[in-house]
Amino acid sequence: MGEYVTDAVVDITDVVCPITFVKVKVALEELKSGQILAVRMKDGEPVQNVPRSVKDEGHKVLKLLPNEDGTYTLIVKKEEGEH
Numbered sequence: 428m429g430e431y432v433t434d435a436v437v438d439i440t441d442v443v444c445p446i447t448f449v450k451v452k453v454a455l456e457e458l459k460s461g462q463i464l465a466v467r468m469k470d471g472e473p474v475q476n477v478p479r480s481v482k483d484e485g486h487k488v489l490k491l492l493p494n495e496d497g498t499y500t501l502i503v504k505k506e507e508g509e510h
Contacts, residue, residue: 431489431502434462439477440469440498447473448480451503455486460507463489467500474499 437454439447451466458464468477478488481503489502 431463431465433465433502434458436465436467438467439473440467444472444476448477451477451481452484455481455484455503455505458505460505462505464503464505465500466503467494467498469498474501477501 435454435458437450439450442450447468451464454464454466466477468474474491478491478501481488481501486506487504489504492500492502494500
């Protein structure tokens with residue numbers, strides 16, 4: 428799993444939608460364009476919704492990795508979008 432060097436990590440395993448994406452969005456806002464965010468999340472709704480929401484915001488989903496404890500790590504690259 429050491430393919431990507433992350434600049435920040437956010438753990439959303441303890442929150443439910445829609446707060447999951449809100450936490451990810453706040454974490455992305457704190458990064459500079461081109462930096463990498465790792466998002467640790469539970470299976471189910473977060474895995475279905477967070478990657479789609481990240482793409483809708485104009486960022487790039489690099490990879491979704493399963494973890495040994497049943498959670499997932501989403502690797503996101505912040506893209507500078509014109510909103």
